[in-house]
Amino acid sequence: MGAFDFLLQGLATAAEPMMLLYALIGVTLGTAVGVLPGIGPALTVALLLPVTYRLDAAGSLIMFAGIYYGGMYGGSTTSILLNTPGESASIITALEGNKMARKGRGGPALATAAIGSFIAGLIATLLLAFLAPSIVKVALVFGPREYFALMVLAFVTVSAAFGDSALRGLTSLFLGLALACVGIDQLTGQARLSFGVPELLDGIEVTTMAVAMFAVGEALFIAGQRNHQEDEVTAVKGSVWMSRRDWARSWKPWLRGTFIGFPIGAMPAGGAEIGTFLSYATEKKLTKHPEEFGNGAIEGVAGPEAANNASAAGTLVPLLTLGLPTSATAAIMLAGFQQFGLQPGPLLFATNPTLVWGLIASLLIANAMLLVLNLPMIGLWVKLLTVPKPWLYAGILLFATLGTIGANPSSFELGMLLGFGVLGYVMRLFGYPIAPIVVGLILGPMAEQQLRRALAISQGDWTTLVHSPIAAVLLGIAALALIVPLILRARGKGQVLSQLAGDED
Amino acid sequence: MKHFVLASMFAGAIAMPAMADYTIIAPANPGGGWDQTARTMQTVLQEEGISPSTQVQNVPGAGGTIGLAQFASQNKGNADALIVGGYVMVGAILTNNSPVSLKDVTPIARLTGEYEAIVVPAASPLKDIAGLIEALKADPGAVSWAGGSAGGTDHIAVGLIAKAAGVDPTKINYIAYSGGGEALAAILGNQVTAGISSLGEFDAQIKAGTLRLLAVSAPERIEGADAPTLKEAGLDVELQNWRMVAAAPGLSDEQKAKVTADVEKMVKSENWQKQLADKGWSDTYLSGADFDAQLEKDVTSTEAILKDIGLVK
Amino acid sequence: MPRRRDTAALVIAAGLALVAGVMLWDSARLADLGGYSGVGPASVPRVVAYCLLGLAVWTVVAALKGDFPARPQQNVPPVLWIIAGLAAQLVLLHVAGFSIATGILFAFTARAFGKTNLAKTLPIGIVFAFVVWMVFSQLLMLHLPPGPLEHLIFRQG
Numbered sequence: 001m002g003a004f005d006f007l008l009q010g011l012a013t014a015a016e017p018m019m020l021l022y023a024l025i026g027v028t029l030g031t032a033v034g035v036l037p038g039i040g041p042a043l044t045v046a047l048l049l050p051v052t053y054r055l056d057a058a059g060s061l062i063m064f065a066g067i068y069y070g071g072m073y074g075g076s077t078t079s080i081l082l083n084t085p086g087e088s089a090s091i092i093t094a095l096e097g098n099k100m101a102r103k104g105r106g107g108p109a110l111a112t113a114a115i116g117s118f119i120a121g122l123i124a125t126l127l128l129a130f131l132a133p134s135i136v137k138v139a140l141v142f143g144p145r146e147y148f149a150l151m152v153l154a155f156v157t158v159s160a161a162f163g164d165s166a167l168r169g170l171t172s173l174f175l176g177l178a179l180a181c182v183g184i185d186q187l188t189g190q191a192r193l194s195f196g197v198p199e200l201l202d203g204i205e206v207t208t209m210a211v212a213m214f215a216v217g218e219a220l221f222i223a224g225q226r227n228h229q230e231d232e233v234t235a236v237k238g239s240v241w242m243s244r245r246d247w248a249r250s251w252k253p254w255l256r257g258t259f260i261g262f263p264i265g266a267m268p269a270g271g272a273e274i275g276t277f278l279s280y281a282t283e284k285k286l287t288k289h290p291e292e293f294g295n296g297a298i299e300g301v302a303g304p305e306a307a308n309n310a311s312a313a314g315t316l317v318p319l320l321t322l323g324l325p326t327s328a329t330a331a332i333m334l335a336g337f338q339q340f341g342l343q344p345g346p347l348l349f350a351t352n353p354t355l356v357w358g359l360i361a362s363l364l365i366a367n368a369m370l371l372v373l374n375l376p377m378i379g380l381w382v383k384l385l386t387v388p389k390p391w392l393y394a395g396i397l398l399f400a401t402l403g404t405i406g407a408n409p410s411s412f413e414l415g416m417l418l419g420f421g422v423l424g425y426v427m428r429l430f431g432y433p434i435a436p437i438v439v440g441l442i443l444g445p446m447a448e449q450q451l452r453r454a455l456a457i458s459q460g461d462w463t464t465l466v467h468s469p470i471a472a473v474l475l476g477i478a479a480l481a482l483i484v485p486l487i488l489r490a491r492g493k494g495q496v497l498s499q500l501a502g503d504e505d
Numbered sequence: 506m507k508h509f510v511l512a513s514m515f516a517g518a519i520a521m522p523a524m525a526d527y528t529i530i531a532p533a534n535p536g537g538g539w540d541q542t543a544r545t546m547q548t549v550l551q552e553e554g555i556s557p558s559t560q561v562q563n564v565p566g567a568g569g570t571i572g573l574a575q576f577a578s579q580n581k582g583n584a585d586a587l588i589v590g591g592y593v594m595v596g597a598i599l600t601n602n603s604p605v606s607l608k609d610v611t612p613i614a615r616l617t618g619e620y621e622a623i624v625v626p627a628a629s630p631l632k633d634i635a636g637l638i639e640a641l642k643a644d645p646g647a648v649s650w651a652g653g654s655a656g657g658t659d660h661i662a663v664g665l666i667a668k669a670a671g672v673d674p675t676k677i678n679y680i681a682y683s684g685g686g687e688a689l690a691a692i693l694g695n696q697v698t699a700g701i702s703s704l705g706e707f708d709a710q711i712k713a714g715t716l717r718l719l720a721v722s723a724p725e726r727i728e729g730a731d732a733p734t735l736k737e738a739g740l741d742v743e744l745q746n747w748r749m750v751a752a753a754p755g756l757s758d759e760q761k762a763k764v765t766a767d768v769e770k771m772v773k774s775e776n777w778q779k780q781l782a783d784k785g786w787s788d789t790y791l792s793g794a795d796f797d798a799q800l801e802k803d804v805t806s807t808e809a810i811l812k813d814i815g816l817v818k
Numbered sequence: 819m820p821r822r823r824d825t826a827a828l829v830i831a832a833g834l835a836l837v838a839g840v841m842l843w844d845s846a847r848l849a850d851l852g853g854y855s856g857v858g859p860a861s862v863p864r865v866v867a868y869c870l871l872g873l874a875v876w877t878v879v880a881a882l883k884g885d886f887p888a889r890p891q892q893n894v895p896p897v898l899w900i901i902a903g904l905a906a907q908l909v910l911l912h913v914a915g916f917s918i919a920t921g922i923l924f925a926f927t928a929r930a931f932g933k934t935n936l937a938k939t940l941p942i943g944i945v946f947a948f949v950v951w952m953v954f955s956q957l958l959m960l961h962l963p964p965g966p967l968e969h970l971i972f973r974q975g
Contacts, residue, residue, distance in 0.1 A: 046540075047960055143696035167880055171834065171873045177866045178837055184567065185859035187681050189600050189655035189816050192859060193844050198574060201567035201601055216904070223896035223930040268690035322693065322710070390931035394924040394939075397900070398947060401907060401920060406960045408565060410575070414908040422901065430830065431887045448862045453680050455855035457649050457697060528961075562961035646854050678854045 006353050007129060010361030019062050022055065023362070023369045026063035030070020031374070035078050039403040040087030040207060041312075042329040044071035049332060061359050065366035068329070072312060073117055073370055076305055080109045081384055082396055084215035088206050088273040088442050089308045092280045094214060095435055096293070096300030103296055106382045107240030112250045112298055113305040114374045115242075120258040120306035121367040124313030127262055128320070129360045133349070136321040139267045144453035145465050147267075149474035151447035154274050156478045157281035158439050168432045176440020179204050186445070187452050199412040206442055208404055212417045213434050215400040217424020219393045224425075240379050250302040253283050257306030264307075265314020273442055279307035313363070320349070320356060527556040527767075529750075530588040532572025534565040541784070542616065542748050543589045549777045555767050568597025568657070574605040580753035584760040587613075591748040593657050595807050599817050600656040611752040611761060612800060614768050614792035617781060618747035619703040621662045621722040622730070626695050627715050634720040634738040637699060638670045645676040651688040651697040655681040656816045658746045659688075659701045661807060662722055664814040669740040674813040692716065703746055704730060705786070747789060749796075765792055826889075827881030834874040841867035896930035903927050915965015916955075920947035 013019065026048075033044045048067045052060035072089075079090040080097030093113065100109040127135070142150075182193045183203025194200035242250070260282065261275035283299040284290070293300060312329075319330050349356055387395070404417050424434060451465075458464035466472045527550060531543035543561045550556040564572035569590055580586040588610065598606050625631050631640065641648045645667070652659030660681065664674040680697055682688035689707070692700035693715060700707070700716070704727065710716040711730075718732040722744040726734060735742040752764045771777055772790045781788055791799060811817040845860035845867070880886060903926030910919035924943030925936055933939050944967070951968060954960040964972075 140690060140694035143691065143694055167873070167876050167885075171877065174866060174869050174873060175834075175837070178841060178863075178870060181841065181863045181866060184601070185655075186683060187655055187855075188853075188859050189681075190848055190859045191601070192848065192863060193841065195844075198567055198571050198601070198603070201571070202565065216900075219927065220897050220900055223900055223927075224892040224894070225890055268687055318690065322689070390928040390933040390939075393931055394927040394943065397903070397927050398920055398924050398943075398950065401904070401923065402950060402954070402962070405911070405916065405962055406954065408563065409911075409961060409963055410564070411908050411911060414904070414911065418901065418904045418908060421904065425897070429889055429892065430826070444862075452855045452857050455857055456678060456680055456853060459646050459678070459854045460856040560955075560961055 006357035007361060010354075010357040010359075011364065013058055013358060014062055014361045014365045019059065020365070020369070022059050022063040023066045023366050024373065026052075026066020027070040027366060027369045027373050028066075030067035030072075031074040031077070031370075032070075034071035034074025036074075036399045036403055039406065040075060041068065041071040042087075042327070042332060043403075043407060044074070045329055045332050057355065058358055058362075061355070062362040062365060064333070065359070065362040066369060068312070068333070069117075069121065069309075069363075069366050069370045072309065073114065073374060076113045076117070076308075077110060077381055080113060080301065081106055081381060082215070082392075083218050084396060084400060085210050088210060088438070089276055089311075091210055091214075091273070091435060091438055092276040092304040093301055093308070095280070096297050099294070099296030100298065100301065101382075101385065105296060105298075106385060107378050108242045108246045108298060109296075109301050110378045110381060111242045111375065112246065112254075112302045114371055114378070116250065116254040116257065116302045116306040117309040118367055118371040119254045120261065120308075120310040121313060121370075122364065123255075123258050124262045124265075124310040125360060125363045125367065128313050128316055129357075132317045132321050135263070135266050135317050139263070139318065141470065142267050143468070144450045144457065145468055145471045146474065148447060148450040148454055148465065149471040149478070150264075150274070151443055151450060153474050153478040153481070154277050154443055155447070156481045158277045158436070158443075165431070168430075169436055172427065172432045172434070173436035173440045176437035176442075177444040179209070179437070180441045180444030180448075186449055187456075197412075199410065203445070204416065204441060205408070205413070206438070207407065208413055208416050209420055209441055210438050211400050211403060212420035213424035213427075213438060215396055216417060216421025217428060217434065219397055220421060220425035221428045222389070222393065240382060246298055249289075249298050252286075253279070253299045253303035254306045256282060256286075257303040257308075258310040260303075261307030261310030262314040265311030266317040267314075268318050275307040275311040276304035277439065279303040316363075320359075526558045526560070527585050527587055528560045528562060530572050530576050530586070531561055531563050532565065532569035532576075532588060532590065532594075534563060538748065539569065539589045539591060545777075545780045545784070546587075546589070546750070546771065549771050549774060549780060550767075552776055553771060553774050555770055567601050567603075568654075569594040570597050570601050570603040570605065573598075573607075573610065574603065577605045577609040577754055582755040583753045584756055584764060586753045587764070588751050589748065590751055592746050592803065592807075595804055596656050596658070596661060596811060599808055599811050607751070607800065607804070610754055611756050611764075612796060613750050613752050613761075613765055614772070615747050615749045615789055615796050615799070616768075616772065617786040618745045618789035619705055619787065620727060621659065621701055621744055621746065622704040622707050622711075622732070623666075623719045623721075623735075624692065624700045624707050624711065624716040625698070625719060626692055627717055628695060629698070629717065631699070631719070632717075634733065634735070634740075637719055638666075638738070638740070640698070641667065641670060641672055641677075645672050646678050648699065649678045649680050649697040650699050650701055651680050651682060651691045652701040653682060653688065655679070656811065656814075657681075658703075658744065660814070660816075661810055662701055662742070662744050664810045665742045665744065666735065666740055668810065668813060669735070669742050674810070675815045677814070745789065768792070824881045824884065824886075827877060827886045831874045831877035831881065834870050834877060838867040838870035838874065841870070899926050899930035903930075912963050913965065915968050916951045916962040917944055917948035917967050918965055920950075921945075 029048055030044055033039055033047060034041060045067055049064070052063045055063060075085065075087055075090045076093050079085040079094040081101050083094050083098040085091045085094045097109045097113065100106065182200055184191050184201050191201055257279040260279045264275040280300055280303060283303040284293050287293065287297060287299050289297060315327050315330050319334065401414065401417065404413055427434060454464055455462065466475060529543045529546055531540040533539040540563060547559045547561050550559045564575055572588065573590065573594065576586065576588045594607065597603070623634065623637070625637070631637050637648070650663050652663065660679055663677050663679055667674045667677050680691070682691065688700055688702060689710070691697050693710065704721060707716055707718065711718045718730060720732050720735050720738055721727050721730055722742055723734055724736070724743050750768060752761065769792065778788070808817065841863045845863040848858070848860040903923040906926065907919040907923040910922065921940060921944030924947060925939040928939045929936060948967060951962055955962045956972070
């Protein structure tokens with residue numbers, strides 16, 4: 001019961017009017033900066049952290065929590081409305097969300113994202129509060145071979161995002177894997193495919209690539225077809241609010257997304273985006289409306305958004321229990337905590353309960369505040385789509401380049417933005433899906449490194465990959481996911497399946 | 506006419522005196538050690554009124570060498586530009602064949618530093634550093650070491666340890682992770698034999714009893730850390746992962762003296778000391794000729810060990 | 819009409835083969851530092867390169883069978899305006915500063931979408947970019963390259 005008392009005490013502190021005001025300011029600032037394409041939650045938090053320094057510990061924690069949630073939700077907003085994901089975890093949201101927005105269903109898409117994020121945040125924060133020490137024990141069992149198996153599973157399942165052509169989907173994926181090889185090989189320090197260009201030594205920045213492929217490529221593509229009026233975006237068709245049917249189709253994905261995202265976020269090398277990939281694939285498999293996937297299926301927004309938020313709360317598990325910052329955002333949070341003399345580590349829950357529970361309470365309050373602030377704002381956000389195209393796209397490109405320049409003000413990075421923007425345009429022209437190339441760039445290095453680490457530890461023994469039960473089970477699921485559709489097709493059900501694979505981008 | 510106006514605007518901008526406040530380049534992404542050092546400097550410089558409006562700029566990439574190259578080429582003679590760097594840069598310059606080295610900037614002072622710690626999981630059968638060295642000698646491949654990126658401080662330390670123990674440094678089984686956090690998870694999860702990183706990364710775990718500290722790379726025992734130095738264990742290895750601040754190339758002696766004085770004022774302030782204590786960094790301030798000599802020594806020894814490991818030809 | 823599509827697809831196939839070739843060439847030069855894992859830095863690039871070669875062949879087959887979807891009709895000038903805007907920003911960023919460089923990008927993009935009066939859109943773009951610059955560099959301390967315009971108004975930074 002001790003833990004529960006601490007939580008209540010923390011909530012009481014966080015619910016004071018001044019604290020609520022700080023939460024509101026934090027959420028507003030976070031959302032405002034987070035909506036800019038190319039500025040993900042890590043940079044948002046880094047930029048706004050100094051604002052919190054002027055407050056006392058309780059005040060800064062709550063404002064900080066607000067900034068964190070606001071920054072994440074802001075990224076989803078622009079992904080849905082403008083197809084410009086500012087970070088890898090909202091790429092999947094853009095897939096279905098933007099399709100919905102174009103059909104005049106931007107309101108329900110934003111609402112299901114907001115409510116899904118809230119529910120996922122709520123459940124995941126409670127899991128964090130009460131189960132963190134046990135979850136972390138499980139997470140630590142994951143070594144290189146288990147991670148490799150997880151990556152294999154992610155590869156197999158994201159092929160659900162490949163669209164109607166296996167050839168073009170695989171080409172896009174392998175181009176992403178090729179780009180992923182660029183840069184210093186992390187395990188041996190050797191430079192690969194960098195041709196003596198120092199800027200290439202660190203590889204291709206995922207954010208730059210995502211912004212270029214989605215925002216710039218999209219702008220070029222739309223500009224190219226500007227005389228075709230039938231593609232006109234409708235701002236609102238039907239209700240801005242979610243219908244009964246939307247609710248019925250959203251609640252299960254929210255819950256599934258939460259339970260997929262949270263454990264993956266809690267793994268020290270999981271990464272938020274993998275949860276969104278797996279959630280998307282799950283929803284696509286389970287949906288009763290497969291024909292809508294690729295054309296704006298609400299499940300494809302609800303699930304991944306919930307997974308993203310749950311995994312963000314999951315990242316706090318290793319941070320608070322072990323002092324492990326497992327993402328850039330978490331590393332910045334750690335710096336923020338140290339400001340109030342809080343040293344994350346295994347003893348934190350015991351030595352500093354007031355602050356820890358204060359933080360957890362702050363997260364809960366900020367999460368609720370986000371919903372309060374953003375649900376009424378949806379009508380306003382959707383109006384963004386009524387901005388005349390010349391100004392809208394000029395603005396998108398302005399902010400997309402601002403994000404890139406702000407993160408790294410080099411002409412080289414801008415050159416990459418332009419180059420990949422043109423690539424994104426050409427790929428759209430020929431019907432290549434955009435998501436797999438970015439997925440390849442993200443998953444490629446993770447899979448390669450984990451495989452090589454696993455083999456180094458086993459001194460070159462490949463059977464190590466199936467020697468751990470977890471790895472074997474994950475690889476088994478991946479194999480089933482690959483083989484079952486083949487068998488079904490061989491038995492003459494191919495027709496059905498190819499209809500299931502909706503077309504996309 | 507329009508051209509003239511434009512041209513005079515440009516000329517005006519160039520002729521204008523440079524802004525009076527420091528711009529600090531953090532040659533890394535937000536969140537890392539160099540970024541935090543730069544941002545802490547920013548806070549202290551501003552609050553102490555040494556430089557009321559200080560800016561931090563992140564120029565990430567390739568162990569800091571991209572930021573270093575950009576800094577050296579764009580700021581010649583600019584006394585308001587500073588860059589944060591550290592020991593990792595020494596190795597990165599060598600492994601990346603960087604055209605720009607620390608000789609191309611004006612190192613001002615070493616600010617903070619941490620020593621390396623060698624740990625094993627609490628469940629490990631290895632009880633002390635002698636046991637670990639014995640295992641290493643018996644079969645270097647069976648001893649896997651988790652640490653930071655290839656060619657970084659941790660990797661160099663393992664190479665030095667192997668060499669001092671008489672084991673071929675090319676035979677070490679070093680598993681590089683992207684950062685201390687990921688490596689720590691692998692050690693705690695019993696995935697590897699031993700782990701190596703800055704003591705600060707492991708401190709909380711050691712206190713909680715989930716990791717066993719075997720040795721530290723300091724010249725003498727560290728207060729509060731219950732372990733011998735590598736030297737005591739008969740291995741002639743001493744390594745400090747330091748962070749420094751450097752100024753632009755081509756400064757006059759007066760300019761250099763002013764920057765040095767400003768940095769000293771910052772380091773001596775109570776505010777700085779408090780920030781260090783909050784972050785658990787130790788003050789290893791060193792400037793002037795002493796720092797230059799130390800730097801020279803580090804560059805020579807690092808080059809030698811990177812060649813031994815086989816990362817630099 | 820189908821023949822034109824085929825040519826484009828064949829160019830794509832050639833491009834894929836070229837990427838694969840570059841990767842194989844680059845990986846041949848890497849030292850084999852596989853160490854204890856047996857999988858060195860060159861292994862994965864090689865596997866990816868062979869897969870790309872396979873995809874190139876597949877693309878050729880698809881192109882010959884006319885399996886590629888019809889391309890939407892494209893209007894080239896607007897696309898070039900946006901590319902020119904991005905290129906101008908890239909070139910001018912460190913010379914003319916954020917506001918002017920980004921203002922040009924803004925105006926060119928608006929031009930691509932039908933606002934052809936650059937004399938009007940250029941000032942709007944520069945003023946808008948300058949306001950953005952102020953908010954981010956002065957309030958949030960994000961470093962965005964200043965130029966003559968920024969120095970003119972914030973002489974003391």
